[in-house]
Amino acid sequence: MNNFAVKKLYSEKYTLLPSVDSFLKISIGLILFTMISTAFVYAETMSVDVDGTSFDLEYTATGMTVSGIEADTDFISLILTVDVTESTGTLDVTLDRSFFDSTFEGLDDDFIILADGDEPNFSETATTPQSRTLSFELPAGTEEIEIIGSVFANSATVVPDTSEDDAAAKAAAASDDAAAAAAAKAAAADDAAAAAAKAASDDAAAAAAAKAASDDAAAAAAAKAAADDDAADNTSATQCGPGTVLKNGACVLDERCGPGTVFKNGACVLDSTPPSSGGKGMGKESIMGFVIAFLGAGIVAVVFGIIAKSQKK
DSSP states (O other), X not given: OOHHHHHHHHHHHHXXXXXXXXXXXXXXXXXXXXXXXXXXXXOEEEEXXXXXXXXXXXXXXXXXXXXXXXXXXXTTEEXXXXXXXXXXXXXXXXXXXXXXXXXXXXXXXXXXXXXXXXXXXXXXXXXXXXXXXXXXXXXXXXXXXEEEOSEETTTTEEOOOOHHHHHHHHHHHHHHHHHHHHHHHHHHHHHHHXXXXXXHHHHHHHHHHHHXXXXXXXXXXXXXXXXHHHHHHHHHHHOOOTTEXXXXXXXXXXXXXXXXXXXXXTEEEEOOOOOSSHHHHHHHHHXXXXXXXXXXXXXXXXXXXXXXXXXXX
């Protein structure tokens, strides 16, 4: 076999094998398919029985599974049994209005959602005339979801309208409030009357006490006046005229005389008796004054004489 034949054989062999570019394209395609198929979640359907009628409930679950659903016609609610396998599970539920809805006076009303008795994070993501779609975020470990509405099976079961009862209850409450207000007003009036009566009684008592005090003061003043009158009468009865004194209950002549007078012949007259020792005393005092003056003059003369002699020398 020559070289040309060998080269041709190897060339045909490599042509039958896939190239590197082909392997790369196939790998990228498989990766994209896996990613798309993983990200794309298909909606599922589960049947629920409401008073013997079966309805289909469409839902989409991510990170969790829905194992059952039942209707509670007493509380107008749907109860879903779930198992959240990831840290946070997402559940989207589409409710057909002809099957289950929440309305009030002909307008859409919010559904009440409970997850194991607590309120989870949820929102209404789509609303059409035919259906309403709710989206929930549920934590790991959640086992039951309850969706509470107001109507089942196209108004087959409707929440009772309690507007009339509410109006009657409000009217009764208003009547009770009015009666309570009237009773309170009457009680306030009674309290005011009692307070006025007590104030009047207190005023009367104060007036009586003031009158009694005034009477006591008047009686005391009268007694004092009477005592003063009695004292004046007694003083008048025992008082004597000028020149007389009260002695033994009778007014007699006052025999006492002032200084320099003596009582004589029933009257006070000047004492004419001359003093016995007064002149002698005055004479002695005069002599002593002259002697002292003479001695002083002599001493002064002697002093002047001594001074004059010393000046001459």
